[in-house]
Amino acid sequence: MEIYLPIAQMSVQWPVILGLGFVVGLLSGVFGVGGGFLLTPLLIFYGIPPGVAVATTANQIAGVTFSGVLTHWKRRSVDFKMGAVMVASGLIGSATGVWLFAVLRRMGQAEFTVSASYVLLLGWVGVIMLNESVRTWRARQKGISASGKRSGQHNWIHGLPLKMRFRQSRLYISVIPPVVLGFIVGILSAVLGVGGAFVSVPAMIYILRMPTNVVVGTSMFQVLFVTASTTMLHAADNYTVDTLLALILILGGVVGVQYGVRIGAKLRGEQLRFLMALVVLVVALGLFWQLVVTPADIYSLTGATP
Amino acid sequence: MRALILALLLLAAPAFAEETLSSGLSQDYLQITSTFTGSELTVFGAVENPSASGTRDIVVVVRGPDTLMTIRRKDHIAGLWINNARAKIWLPSYYFITASRPLSAIADADTLGRYELGLNNLRTDTVASDGDPKPYADALKRSQKRAGLYIQTDAGVDMQSATLFRVHVPIPAAVPRGSYNVEVYLFRDGDVTAAQSTPFYVDQAGFERRVFEFAHTSPLAYGLFTVLMAVALGWASTFFFRART
Numbered sequence: 001m002e003i004y005l006p007i008a009q010m011s012v013q014w015p016v017i018l019g020l021g022f023v024v025g026l027l028s029g030v031f032g033v034g035g036g037f038l039l040t041p042l043l044i045f046y047g048i049p050p051g052v053a054v055a056t057t058a059n060q061i062a063g064v065t066f067s068g069v070l071t072h073w074k075r076r077s078v079d080f081k082m083g084a085v086m087v088a089s090g091l092i093g094s095a096t097g098v099w100l101f102a103v104l105r106r107m108g109q110a111e112f113t114v115s116a117s118y119v120l121l122l123g124w125v126g127v128i129m130l131n132e133s134v135r136t137w138r139a140r141q142k143g144i145s146a147s148g149k150r151s152g153q154h155n156w157i158h159g160l161p162l163k164m165r166f167r168q169s170r171l172y173i174s175v176i177p178p179v180v181l182g183f184i185v186g187i188l189s190a191v192l193g194v195g196g197a198f199v200s201v202p203a204m205i206y207i208l209r210m211p212t213n214v215v216v217g218t219s220m221f222q223v224l225f226v227t228a229s230t231t232m233l234h235a236a237d238n239y240t241v242d243t244l245l246a247l248i249l250i251l252g253g254v255v256g257v258q259y260g261v262r263i264g265a266k267l268r269g270e271q272l273r274f275l276m277a278l279v280v281l282v283v284a285l286g287l288f289w290q291l292v293v294t295p296a297d298i299y300s301l302t303g304a305t306p
Numbered sequence: 307m308r309a310l311i312l313a314l315l316l317l318a319a320p321a322f323a324e325e326t327l328s329s330g331l332s333q334d335y336l337q338i339t340s341t342f343t344g345s346e347l348t349v350f351g352a353v354e355n356p357s358a359s360g361t362r363d364i365v366v367v368v369r370g371p372d373t374l375m376t377i378r379r380k381d382h383i384a385g386l387w388i389n390n391a392r393a394k395i396w397l398p399s400y401y402f403i404t405a406s407r408p409l410s411a412i413a414d415a416d417t418l419g420r421y422e423l424g425l426n427n428l429r430t431d432t433v434a435s436d437g438d439p440k441p442y443a444d445a446l447k448r449s450q451k452r453a454g455l456y457i458q459t460d461a462g463v464d465m466q467s468a469t470l471f472r473v474h475v476p477i478p479a480a481v482p483r484g485s486y487n488v489e490v491y492l493f494r495d496g497d498v499t500a501a502q503s504t505p506f507y508v509d510q511a512g513f514e515r516r517v518f519e520f521a522h523t524s525p526l527a528y529g530l531f532t533v534l535m536a537v538a539l540g541w542a543s544t545f546f547f548r549a550r551t
Contacts (some may be wrong), residue, residue, distance in 0.1 A: 004342045004479070006510065006517040011343050011479040063536025067544040108378045108389040116386075228533045235529030239521055243532050244340075250536055254543035291386045299445030302389070303376035 007242035008052045014248055016046070021252025025064065028253075029260020030267070031276045034061040034195030034223060039249070041118060041283055048245070050111050054101070054193035055234035055241045056249065061195045062227040063250045064257055065220050072217030079168035079214045083221040085175055086182030086200075090226040093186020098233040101191050105238070108302050115287050117192055122284035125198050129277035136270040169210045169218075177208055182222065190230045195223035198280075325362070326354045327500040329490045334504070336477065337511035347475040347506070349488055356469045363405060363412045363493035364463045365423060366473045368506070370400025370455075371484035374433060377442045377449075393435035393442035397428060399482040400455050402475050404462030413496045421491065421498065425451075425458045454478035483508050 003014040020042055028035035036057045043053035072078050104110040160174035181203050185196035200219045204210045210218070235241040264272065329351025336345060349366050356362070374396055381390035405412055409424050419427045425447055432439040450456040455478060464472045475488075485507055492500040510518055521528045 002341070002343045002479070004338060004340050004514060006514040007521055009480070009482075059532055059536050062533055063540040066537045066540040070541070070544070108376070108392055112386075112388055228537075231533050231536075232526060232529035235521065235532065236525040239525060241521070241529060241532050243517055243521075243528075243535065246532055246536060247539075250539045254540055258543070258547045293387075294382075295380055295387055297445065297448065298380045298387070299377055299442065299449070300380070300389075301375060301446060301449045302378050302392075305374050 003244070003248075005052075005242050005245050007240065008048055008245060010047070012046070012048075012245075017245065017248045018252040020046070021060070021249035022256040023252075025253035025256020026260040026263070027256075027276075027279065028064065029257040029262075030264040031260075031272055033197050033276075034065060034227075035253075036061045036194035036227075037118065037122060037192070037198060038279070038283060040114070040193040041287055044111075044114075045286075049240075050114055051101070051105060051234075051238055051240040052242050052245070054114065054191070055231060055238065056245045057193035058189060058227045058234065059231040059241060059246045060249045060253055061193075062224055062231060063246075064253050065195065065224045065227065067254075067257075068220045069217070069224050072220060075217070077214050078217040078221050079166055079210070080221070081164075082166045082169055082171075082178060082210070082214075083218045085164075085178045086185070086218075086222040087225045089179040089182035090186035090189075090222055091229050093183035094190045094226050094230045095186075095233060096183075097187040097190025098230065098237055100187070101234075102237055104191075111302075112291070114192060115291055119284050119288045119291065121188075121192075121199070122280050122287075125202075126277050126280035126284055128202070129273050129280065133270040133273035133277060137274065140270070166210075169208075169214055171208070171210065173208065181208070182226075185222065186226050186230075189223075189226045190233065193230075195227055197223055324355055324357055325492060325494065325499060327490060327492045327502050328352055328354055329488075329502050329504065331488060331504055331506060334506055336481075336506070336508045338481075338483065338508065338514060339511050340514055342479060342514075344479040344481075345477045347477055347488075349473040349475060349490065351471055351490055351502070353469040353471075353492060360495045361493075363407060364465075364471050365403070365405040365409070365412065365491040365493065366463060366475075367423065367489040367491070368400065368402040368475050369398045369487045369489070370482055370508075371398070371486070372396050373399040373482070375446055377446050379436075379442070379445075391436035393439050394433040395435075395439065395443055395446060396431040396433065397443070397446060397450075399484070400486065401425065401428065401450075402457045404457075404459045404473055406461065406463040406465060406471070408460040412493050413498075417496065417498070423491070425456055453480055455480065455482075477508075481508055483510060 001013055001015055002011045004011045024035040024039045027038060039060065040053050040057045044050050101110060104113050160176050162175050163172055164175045165172050181200060185200050188194055188196045188199060197219050201215055204215045204219060205212060231241055329349060332348035353362065374394055376392055376394050378389040378392040380387040403424060409418055418424055422428055430443040435442060447456055462473055466472055485505060488504045488506050490502045491498050
């Protein structure tokens with residue numbers, strides 16, 4: 001049941017990889033996220049070189065996201081103008097990220113940067129989600145609405161110049177925040193092998209104040225283009241995209257997503273977010289533990305060139 | 307240097323030794339295909355014109371292509387383990403050695419060192435190093451041993467008769483591609499009296515090779531192909547699942 005991966009140059013148990021793809025697809029179907037933040041660390045745990053794990057996961061996300069974008073397009077829940085602005089800066093961010101990754105790899109710090117960034121990001125997102133879901137849960141039990149949304153209220157975002165009208169989102173705001181957000185998500189995608197939805201979705205809701213019905217579709221639209229460009233840039237600069245690994249992951253992933261969506265439809269929003277927060281925090285703790293615990297061998301082989 | 311000694315020896319061997327060596331391999335080309343999970347190479351041979359007196363020993367070495375390896379040391383900084391120092395060292399990517407008896411019983415340390423026989427006698431050319439290169443080289447050997455790429459066993463030479471011998475060389479799944487060398491040494495009373503060197507190639511084959519070459523010769527097209535494959539699969543899955551529900 002083993003198969004040799006041509007780019008990772010190692011043989012793996014393909015049922016394990018297929019299972020990983022399925023489980024991550026299932027979670028992403030249930031929670032409506034790309035799942036890259038789980039897949040990259042899991043592949044690294046399994047022994048896939050970090051460079052290959054990051055680049056190949058970006059490709060897997062592009063594949064799994066495509067059908068989602070089509071669905072949202074049909075429902076007209078994509079703000080193409082906002083999406084285009086974020087894609088444009090996202091492509092620059094992704095190119096910057098791929099370059100940054102190559103520099104970190106030469107310095108021998110790629111693995112540490114990836115792990116440490118995951119600990120910080122996942123820890124932060126996990127705590128926020130846990131807090132929010134528990135509050136909503138309690139509020140529902142008491143029978144009061146926990147909606148603290150102050151829509152229409154102005155914040156510092158409205159003081160910025162270069163305003164642009166986004167008809168689909170019914171917004172008239174400066175292009176600076178979406179450009180910066182797109183850029184950050186592009187870097188995250190290239191360095192961490194994630195779509196970045198766990199950063200962009202909350203930012204679009206709470207900072208840009210976009211209507212929630214277009215947030216997911218627009219985020220997916222941006223993720224599709226940014227992960228596609230990340231994959232191509234990693235392939236061109238670092239030769240780290242493994243087609244065979246991607247193929248197995250996607251086959252598991254697309255099936256997992258379909259089942260995940262069905263399970264997700266049966267659970268309530270705050271329950272979903274509570275479970276998701278737990279998953280996120282467990283991954284963060286696992287990665288943190290690896291940075292803190294004394295390694296079995298403090299020396300490690302990090303590169304070989306003939 | 308080592309190659310030169312070996313070459314001179316090969317030329318000179320018949321002149322001063324009455325005993326000669328002939329050896330062969332079970333295969334001279336190893337293909338890594340998609341189902342490759344490691345393999346085994348058999349080295350076999352015979353001592354010709356054997357003489358009755360003295361102690362005769364056989365040493366078999368398989369060396370992979372030399373590789374510039376980067377090894378890093380983690381230090382405990384602010385409670386975290388972070389790569390903090392590194393060394394770059396030339397070492398073979400694969401090394402296997404076995405003999406008819408423990409190496410130390412066959413020849414003295416000088417002789418073993420001259421032919422780089424044994425893991426401890428491998429020459430390490432250090433290109434760059436933060437501090438003493440020795441601990442890095444030792445760690446590298448440890449790491450290669452764990453990966454099954456450095457193997458040293460005593461008495462792995464299977465003597466089928468007084469002059470016929472056979473050695474099984476394990477090749478792990480992670481074996482690097484390139485040109486290998488199989489060296490067979492004949493020792494008499496602690497000195498090398500004959501040696502033979504045979505090349506052996508490891509390369510990817512079939513589908514694996516085409517993918518690897520595609521990724522390295524036209525990386526942008528390869529990236530585009532991979533993205534399109536992912537998107538097509540994602541799209542196809544929606545039709546498949548719609549048809550079922």
